[in-house]
Each structure stands twice: as C-alpha cells, then as structure tokens.
Amino acid sequence: MKTSIAIIGAGIAGITLARAISHAADVTIFEKSRGLGGRMANRRREGFAFDHGAQYFTARSPALKATAKQAVAQGHAGIWPKAVHTLKADGLVTDTRAPEPRYVGVPGMSAFANGLADGLHIRKDTTVARLAASEGGWALSDNEGHDLGRVDLVVSTAPAPQTIRLMPETFAGNAALKTVEMSGCFTLMIGLEGPLDLGFEAARIEDPVLSWIAAEAGKPGRSDRTALTIHSRNDWAEANLERDRGEVQAEMLQSLKQLMGQDLSAATWIDLHRWRYANVEKPAGQSFLFDEALGLGACGDWCLGNRVEAAVESATALSERLKRRLQGA
Ligand SMILES: Cc1cc2nc3c(=O)[nH]c(=O)nc-3n(C[C@H](O)[C@H](O)[C@H](O)COP(=O)(O)OP(=O)(O)OC[C@H]3O[C@@H](n4cnc5c(N)ncnc54)[C@H](O)[C@@H]3O)c2cc1C
Structure with a gap:
C-alpha cells in the first residue's frame, strides 16, 4: 500500500x-x-477583476521557467508587466532596466495554480x-x-x-x-467607469502608506473594465492591522489622491482586503x-x-x- x-x-x-x-x-x-492558489489570489466583483495578492512572479530556476512557459502555452499564464516604474511624490521614475519575464495567471492569478x-x-x-x-x-x-x-x-x-x-x-x-517573521498588507481594489490612463501598467510606490499600484485591464486575458489594485506598505499594515477598515481605506485613498492628483473615493467599486500574513520579513x-x-x-x-x-x-x-x-x- x-x-x-x-x-x-x-x-x-x-x-x-x-x-x-x-x-x-x-x-x-x-x-x-x-x-x-493561496496568496496567488484574484477576485471578481461587479464585472471588475483584481489580483489582490501576488502581482506577478519571476522564474529564475530552470524548472520553474519550464513550468511557467508550459503554463503560457496552455493558456494558464501570460507575461505582464513589461516594466515596473516607480511612483514618487514628485512624479514617475521610468523603469529602464532590461526586462526580465514576469508571469501572471490567466485569466486571474490563481489560474496558474489551478492549471498545475x-x-x-x-x-x-x-x-x-x-x-x-x-x-x-x-x-x-x-x-x-x-x-x-x-x-x-x-x-x-x-x-x-x-x-x-x-x-x-x-x-x-x-x-x-x-x-x-511575517508581516501583513492591505489591498485596496478600485473599479471605475470608463478608461483611466495612468501612463504605466504597474509601479512601486515610494510613500509612507502605499507600496504598489497596478492597472488590471492591461494584464493578459482580463476584463477591460478599469480596475486598480493598490497595496499598502507592509510596515504600515502591521501598525494598522486592527484599525477600523473604513479608516484604513480612507487613509489609503488619501495617499493615492496626493500621489495621483485624483480623488477616487467616489469610484463605482471600492473594496479592501486585509492580509494577516502577506510578506516574509525573516525566513x-x-x-x-x-x-x-x-x-x-x-x-x-x-x-x-x-x-x-x-x-x-x-x-x-x-x-x-x-x-x-x-x-x-
Ligand atoms: C499582497 C501580496 C503581494 C505579493 N506580491 C508578490 C509578487 O509580486 N511576487 C511574488 O513572487 N510574490 C508575491 N507575494 C508573495 C507570494 O504570494 C507568496 O510568496 C506565495 O504565494 C506563497 O505561497 P505558499 O504556497 O508558500 O503559501 P500560501 O499561498 O499562503 O498558501 C498556503 C495555503 O494554505 C491554506 N491554509 C492555511 N491554513 C490552513 C489550514 N489550517 N487548513 C487548510 N488550509 C490552510 C491557505 O488558505 C493557503 O491557500 C505577495 C503576497 C501578497 C499577500
């Protein structure tokens, strides 16, 4: 047996x-x-689609590279984003590094795990x-x-x-x-009517509250409705984990407004996810x-x-x- x-x-x-x-x-x-898929997660709400956990993965080992390429061939994965820029209070710093393939699940992040x-x-x-x-x-x-x-x-x-x-x-x-040691993260999901041109697909954010923003519609196989996924910083999340969700959401929206010059608090769809264990601080x-x-x-x-x-x-x-x-x- x-x-x-x-x-x-x-x-x-x-x-x-x-x-x-x-x-x-x-x-x-x-x-x-x-x-x-665990933290390789996605959700669909009101026709908007968000990858609210891992944003993409790289594949440097030959085995994972082969698995990722096979998933692309089978339609469970695709390549995104072409570049990861940096968004600062004084503007956008363009990513000029040589691109390394980054993979996402298709039609959502968990599809990679589902395929496997x-x-x-x-x-x-x-x-x-x-x-x-x-x-x-x-x-x-x-x-x-x-x-x-x-x-x-x-x-x-x-x-x-x-x-x-x-x-x-x-x-x-x-x-x-x-x-x-692991740390938390808050993920803000925003769905908007009509297009919004951020000028980039994905950017790390240098800010006391936020760390990442991605435009979902540019990913392979996604809904074309305008959806933004925004991650908080892990240290900020740790300091605010037990705080009222409405207050957390409001502070993240306020930081976004300062960075983008746009108030998105009246968006068609806004949701917040709390990851208790998102990031590994000390393996x-x-x-x-x-x-x-x-x-x-x-x-x-x-x-x-x-x-x-x-x-x-x-x-x-x-x-x-x-x-x-x-x-x-
Ligand atoms: C917000 C966020 C952004 C990220 N961004 C990136 C990124 O851009 N690139 C990258 O490479 N990585 C990123 N990561 C990290 C990446 O998602 C993780 O490293 C990876 O997915 C971990 O996989 P895992 O299988 O080890 O754990 P998990 O994905 O956490 O899987 C563990 C599973 O165990 C299940 N489980 C737990 N307890 C029990 C129980 N008692 N009984 C049954 N089931 C249980 C859970 O539901 C979960 O499905 C991010 C993570 C988060 C949260």
Whole structure:
C-alpha cells in the first residue's frame, strides 16, 4: 500500500509538492478556502477583476521557467508587466532596466495554480485544525472536531504562524518556525467607469502608506473594465492591522489622491482586503522543515524568502527528501 500524505494548503507550495510526489504516494491536499492558489489570489466583483495578492512572479530556476512557459502555452499564464516604474511624490521614475519575464495567471492569478493542480486530489473548504498522533501516523480533524481521516505523513504549507499552531510541541522544526517573521498588507481594489490612463501598467510606490499600484485591464486575458489594485506598505499594515477598515481605506485613498492628483473615493467599486500574513520579513533560512521520526514536515515561501519562487524552491526541496523516504519505504 502506498504511503498516505496530507498536505495542508493548496497554495503554490502545496501544489508544487503534491505534483512532485503524487506518483509515489497517496496524496490529499486540504485547503481551507473555496479556491486554489493561496496568496496567488484574484477576485471578481461587479464585472471588475483584481489580483489582490501576488502581482506577478519571476522564474529564475530552470524548472520553474519550464513550468511557467508550459503554463503560457496552455493558456494558464501570460507575461505582464513589461516594466515596473516607480511612483514618487514628485512624479514617475521610468523603469529602464532590461526586462526580465514576469508571469501572471490567466485569466486571474490563481489560474496558474489551478492549471498545475489538474489531476490532484484536493479537499477544498476544509480547514485542518488539529493533528493527533494515531497508529504511527496522524489523525486530522477540522475546527468542529470532525474527523478528516488518518495519514502516515503530514506537511503543512500554511504561513509559519499558522503552521506553528498546528504542529505538536515535539515537532523538531518548532525552533526554526519561531524565528520566522511575517508581516501583513492591505489591498485596496478600485473599479471605475470608463478608461483611466495612468501612463504605466504597474509601479512601486515610494510613500509612507502605499507600496504598489497596478492597472488590471492591461494584464493578459482580463476584463477591460478599469480596475486598480493598490497595496499598502507592509510596515504600515502591521501598525494598522486592527484599525477600523473604513479608516484604513480612507487613509489609503488619501495617499493615492496626493500621489495621483485624483480623488477616487467616489469610484463605482471600492473594496479592501486585509492580509494577516502577506510578506516574509525573516525566513527560517532552511529550505524546509522535516521531522523524520514524527513524519511531519513544513514548507512554503517563509522557509526561504517572500516570493512565489521561494515557495516553489522550498516545496521542491522537501519533495526530494520525501521521495527518498518513499523509495526506502
Ligand atoms: C499582497 C501580496 C503581494 C505579493 N506580491 C508578490 C509578487 O509580486 N511576487 C511574488 O513572487 N510574490 C508575491 N507575494 C508573495 C507570494 O504570494 C507568496 O510568496 C506565495 O504565494 C506563497 O505561497 P505558499 O504556497 O508558500 O503559501 P500560501 O499561498 O499562503 O498558501 C498556503 C495555503 O494554505 C491554506 N491554509 C492555511 N491554513 C490552513 C489550514 N489550517 N487548513 C487548510 N488550509 C490552510 C491557505 O488558505 C493557503 O491557500 C505577495 C503576497 C501578497 C499577500
């Protein structure tokens, strides 16, 4: 009988790991959300479409480059943006660096993960809240104590502060997990009637409140309705995480007005998303965590960095370790 493995989280790390080991093990991914992709996220509202998490990813490793190119060929990904400019209080600084391919999912960011997840066994809308030792493996249950089954090995790809809450005190990776620091982010989504020419597709923002702005309609395969996605700075989000959402939104709109000279507070659609764990400030500094004796592991961007590439690299490294264990099993 094949070794059974539960992977917690259908973000890019969980999906990458599942794809790499599914031929050698009986793998189930548990994902608490309705959709796949984790922080590679998008939403549609009133005909407006927003990528409210990761904006694009780069692919420097040969493996991810090949995966990204294949996703482009299959129509799950496209190339965007051509340039990332810098928006400052005194104007726009044009990006003159040689362009490096940047990828987005098509028609939304999560489509990249969805394309890769084809054929995987995924239980959506299912939160793993507890792991209990059971017959040499682990019994999983949800928030209401419902039994989610028993498996031989468990890997968590949830952000480090959430992984810590799941792992037993005896997990060998706990010391490394405790060193990880992650920060939040607020994402403002604005939908407008009629076109708006920003003069750029995407720009980093130098500002005490905001860090990023993107015009969604220019991305491949998107709705042509005018939609802007704006991220706060991570340090500003951390200082304002528990603040009233209306106040957060108003302050972000005020900063945008100062930068763009336009008041967008009467836009057709405005929404705010709070990311509790968006960015990795201090990674674990190890490619993955794995407790051979307990049969518990963890991987994700927070092991190595704060980007999609770090999540893929971490999951790939853990998959190699698991493949060795599965071959010996
Ligand atoms: C606002 C923002 C902007 C970003 N911009 C960029 C960018 O431009 N470029 C870039 O490369 N990266 C960017 N990133 C970072 C990038 O999104 C992440 O590095 C990457 O997506 C992390 O993937 P992951 O699989 O490690 O984690 P996640 O995507 O967080 O996946 C973890 C998954 O686990 C699930 N989960 C958690 N707990 C449980 C549980 N108990 N039971 C079941 N499921 C659970 C979650 O729902 C989630 O789907 C950005 C992130 C944010 C939030």
